[in-house]
Amino acid sequence: MTITAPKLDVMGSACRCIICHDYGDRDRLGNSELRTIVHVKEYGWSVVLIAPRDGLPGWAFTTGLWHSHRSPELAVFGLEPYDMQTIVNNLGDHAAAGRPLTAGQERRDATERHAVLLRPIHDRWYDRLLVEALRFYRRPPLPFLQVVWPDEGGRYPWQSGSDPRLSAAQPSLWLSPDTHPRGSWTS
Known part of the structure; x- marks a missing residue:
């Protein structure tokens, strides 16, 4: 009989996701959680697509990486759904192949269209924008990175001269909700 060590989370304790830990409610999991479990077991992660709503652009994020x-799990905002799903899946493939994803990296392997920059997501955004991931893991903290894309000139939203539409399409989730510029993402 082989005994394997439990997977550890960012705090060094055993993984607390709904695959690794029985919370006693598996018979009451919804279709979303069940689909996520199947995807994570089969592919290593699942991608959640959120449609545009309440004046916000859509977004996509991983659960299971x-x-x-x-x-780290990944989130991208404000592009077409297919493009967002492609970006997080490409980066997920790189992570699965042993090419780590870390905050501050500019990656040219996420899409053929442009580079992207990975920024850490402040954990106070999780319950606002990443609820499905929280239901899977049941407790933060867990690392999330925002995949930020540039304008046509290659400038990111915080850089001088960048297209102002970037900030409307992509929140600055590395900032806490309290220090984020007021707008549709904070209301």
Whole structure:
């Protein structure tokens, strides 16, 4: 009989996701959680697509990268759904292949269209924008990175001369909600 050590989360304790830990409610999991479990077991992660709503652009994020590969989960905002899903899946493939994803990296392997920059997401945004991931992991903290894309001139939203539409399409989630510029993402 082989005994394997439990997967550890960012705090060094055993993984607390709904795959690794029985919370006693598996018979009451919804279709979303069940689909996520199947995707994580089969592919290593799942991608959640959120449609535009309440004046906000859509977004996409992963659930399961941390469970399967000890890689930060990813979120991208404001692009077409197919493009967002492609970006997080490409980066997930790189993480699964042993090419780590870390805050501050500019990656040219996420999409053929442009580079992206990875920024850490402040954990106070999780319950506002990443609820499905919280339901899967049941407790933060877990690392999330925002995949930030530049304008056509290659400038990121915080850089001088960048297209002002970037900030409307992509929140600055590395800032806490209290220090984020007021707008549609903070209301």
